[in-house]
Amino acid sequence: MSENKITLAHGSGGQLTHELIKHLFVRYFANPHLSRLTDAAVLSLPDLRVAMTTDSYVIRPLFFPGGNIGKLAVCGTVNDLAVMGAKPLYLTCGLIIEEQFDYETLEQIVASMAHTARDAGVKIVTGDTKVIERGNGDGLFINTAGIGVCEYQFPPAIEIGDKIVINGTLGDHEIAVLSARQNLGFDFEVASDCAPLADLIVHVLKAHSSVKFMRDPTRGGLAMVLNEIVEEQPFGIALDETEIPLKDAVRGICAVLGFDPLYLANEGKVVMVVNADDAPRLVDTMRAHPLGRDSRIIGEIVDAPQGMVYLRTTIGGKRIVDMPVGTQLPRIC
Amino acid sequence: MSENKITLAHGSGGQLTHELIKHLFVRYFANPHLSRLTDAAVLSLPDLRVAMTTDSYVIRPLFFPGGNIGKLAVCGTVNDLAVMGAKPLYLTCGLIIEEQFDYETLEQIVASMAHTARDAGVKIVTGDTKVIERGNGDGLFINTAGIGVCEYQFPPAIEIGDKIVINGTLGDHEIAVLSARQNLGFDFEVASDCAPLADLIVHVLKAHSSVKFMRDPTRGGLAMVLNEIVEEQPFGIALDETEIPLKDAVRGICAVLGFDPLYLANEGKVVMVVNADDAPRLVDTMRAHPLGRDSRIIGEIVDAPQGMVYLRTTIGGKRIVDMPVGTQLPRIC
Known part of the structure; x- marks a missing residue:
């Protein structure tokens, strides 16, 4: 990796993100779950296969036609589990809030998370809140992590014609x-x-x-x-x-x-x-x-x-x- | 809740944090796991009890005598699981990085996370990276979520003299x-x-x-x-x-x-x-x-x-x- 500075492109989900993950995280965190580079980790717990995933949400504006950061934070993590063939069960919710953030806006976002979680059949079971000094953050960031039980067994290799x-x-x-x-x-x-x-x-x-x-x-x-x-x-x-x-x-x-x-x-x-x-x-x-x-x-x-x-x-x-x-x-x- | 603004005290871990959690999250996310207000959720998965927790790390400075934000992000989440009587197994890692953040500093922090994870016997199995515009964040925030298997059964009620x-x-x-x-x-x-x-x-x-x-x-x-x-x-x-x-x-x-x-x-x-x-x-x-x-x-x-x-x-x-x-x-x- 020749760059010495993180650029916006490193977070864009494109090739540089890909390289950052490969060259930094996979290298250091090396383990068979992570190196599959899928959106969620499939974990062999003693008795069953559990999928685990995480995503941070930094979207601006916080509200947009069709949703808000809270709805998004639940959907995104639920979807990352679902596409692994897992039934999403439990989410965590970590909030980083800038001080002076409007309480009613926060309530609206949290209510939307709760509503979406019910819709999606998942429970938000644990959370964490940090408040940072004004000027150090951009209103609100949300991280959700989730686990689900793998129920679907993907058939073997992709073939020509699929x-x-x-x-x-x-x-x-x-x-x-x-x-x-x-x-x-x-x-x-x-x-x-x-x-x-x-x-x-x-x-x-x-x-x-x-x-x-x-x-x-x-x-x-x-x-x-x-x-x-x-x-x-x-x-x-x-x-x-x-x-x-x-x-x-x-x-x-x-x-x-x-x-x-x-x-x-x-x-x-x-x-x-x-x-x-x-x-x-x-x-x-x-x-x-x-x-x-x-x-x-x-x-x-x-x-x-x-x-x-x-x-x-x-x-x-x-x-x-x-x-x-x-x-x-x-x-x- | 009479305040309409989030203040630093809401994130201080004291009474206002406590009230925020009770009045907002427990109310909206209502479920038996969450309302126990413990640091990690104990989940009855079909075949075994799994503990799940999350924490965001926003510490400044990023490096301090005895550690850095990466080491802290692993220790904090591992410890939240361990105090539930669970053997920590798997962590997620969500990074929010301000653009122009120094790559070598990031590498140092990631290496420290990896080292600490090995020490603690846990694997970081999935992650997510977001990069935000300069001025919207404060260098680096880390969220980790973790799951572990509950092995210890706490004996019943606390008594006078304990x-x-x-x-x-x-x-x-x-x-x-x-x-x-x-x-x-x-x-x-x-x-x-x-x-x-x-x-x-x-x-x-x-x-x-x-x-x-x-x-x-x-x-x-x-x-x-x-x-x-x-x-x-x-x-x-x-x-x-x-x-x-x-x-x-x-x-x-x-x-x-x-x-x-x-x-x-x-x-x-x-x-x-x-x-x-x-x-x-x-x-x-x-x-x-x-x-x-x-x-x-x-x-x-x-x-x-x-x-x-x-x-x-x-x-x-x-x-x-x-x-x-x-x-x-x-x-x-």
Whole structure:
């Protein structure tokens, strides 16, 4: 690692984050759980497999269309467990609050956490609060850690022909937060997709044993998740641009501001790699759930180019979808 | 709750923190695990009891005699599990880093976390890194959450006559950090007691089934822990001032600056309530461990005044030891 300073890009979820984790944390904390680089740790406790995960939430503004930092802090951690095939059970909640933070605002956020936890079927069982001097923090940071019991057994290796499935439109969360922060002044509002996915995922896994991989495309977006799937693997991924679900408003804002929706953060989306034969039926199952109504097959595992993700564009071309490098967008989560 | 603003005192570990937790978190997150108000949650997973805890570390300066924020972030969470009678197993690590933070400093801190985790016999199994814009944070915040397996069964209720035991001198951590921060210019150095206590505690619990309660006296110090023990109980606690172990340097600094050592934070101390008959033998067991050499019986459970802690002073008087209110000291942890 040649840099001597931490930059915003180290926290962007892109390649530099990836390198920081590999070169620093995996190196020092070396253990078999951590080096799998998944979002949650699967722990062999004496009698059962428990998944454990953590995430800090530093989003600004604290409130945005469709959610707030508290709702997000529960959804994000619940989703990290759910995509591991675990049933989320228990969360911790660590707050870092700047002094003079408004008490009623805090109450609203805590109430939202509680509400979302009930929705998601998890309990917040322990917590910690630190208050820091004014000027040293930015209002409120929340960390949640969570554990769940692993119930789903992922079938073996990903194969050529497997389908890529997503449960709905891309980029809603990032556009919602950016609009709220920047006062972009568009005359339509996009609400964040922020939602706990555990119920949808359980619903799908009960009916299907064909799901080989799941991940929630948050920071770094779909592009990041797909690049992690193919990294150093003997296969690639082809995405079909026409199949990628986008809200008209998001498509419009991306066109105007030059954003690529594949890199936008989501907080209520899950990407799955699914056995080809079962994929259409699985999409039907997902569509029967409120959080899966816009589910689609958006691409597939291909034999070449290996280790890469490309997009078959609407006009019949091909475009490489790289791992995000640095920050194409202002940091929002 | 009449205040509308969060103040530093809400994070001080004293009465306002206590009220914030009771009135906000317990109210909203209501569940039987949380309302016990212990440092870690004991979770009935299907097949075994797992303890889970979290803590955020916002200490300044990041380095101090005897430790740094990374060592502290591991010790603190390990100790919160150990005092629940749990064997700490797995930790999460969430970092919030201000951009432009020095990479080598980060590496030093991470290395220290890794070293301390090995010492404590725990694995850091998952993590998360957020980088925030310069000026929005104060260099580095660390959150750790941890789980452990509950191995020790606490015997039933605390009784009149039970002894209060501590494993060494009070206040070393807080004085070390204050000196490092304020350049107090004393010509002696006090090192923080920051240490993982799991090994000492296992060592004690293997040989003794007489420990009825344990807690690590961190923020709010010994005064806070003892007040929590007696709160709404039909007994009180009497402390013997002559028995309370203090380093000469800490005693001197307290005398000069007007601090009460009972309220100073510790990061390598455990307070136990122990059956009277077994207490002397237990102190001997503790003294055989490197982290227990200065163990002492410092007081006992008394029948009156109920719900209160008092100190039998060196000159034969009695002084009430209240729950800390507000911040007698600059916030250090």
